Amino acid sequence: MQRAQAVSQLQIDDSQVIVTRWDFPPGAETGWHRHEHDYVIIPLTDGLMRLETPEGEREVTLEAGVCYRRVEGTEHNVINDGEAPFAFVEVEIKQ
Numbered sequence: 001m002q003r004a005q006a007v008s009q010l011q012i013d014d015s016q017v018i019v020t021r022w023d024f025p026p027g028a029e030t031g032w033h034r035h036e037h038d039y040v041i042i043p044l045t046d047g048l049m050r051l052e053t054p055e056g057e058r059e060v061t062l063e064a065g066v067c068y069r070r071v072e073g074t075e076h077n078v079i080n081d082g083e084a085p086f087a088f089v090e091v092e093i094k095q
Contacts, residue, residue: 003079004028011089018092024049024080035074037092042067047086052077062086 006028012019018037022030024047032052047062053076080086 006030006078006080016093016095018090018094020090020092021087022078022090023085023087024078025085026080026083029077029079032075032077035070035072035092037094038069038072039074039090039092040067040069042089042091044087044089045085047080047084048082049086050079050081052079062088 004025004027007023009021043062043064045064049060051058051060
């Protein structure tokens, strides 16, 4: 099934970090990707996302302002599995 693409807006890319805002209309996805750096996610809104990973699928509830971090090498496809749009800021740590 073909899904809409989530919209990314690069905000900072310097020697220390890459900061990207992601906006997900209902049903939108990032597409499969692998993170080259450790990163932190800062949800701007509440939302329901489905993560497709090499190990399988799982649903995750986002809560505005409740951050989490993941490590370099994380592979997944992020999908908005809810009925409302959601957004988050991703901060990739280069150093």
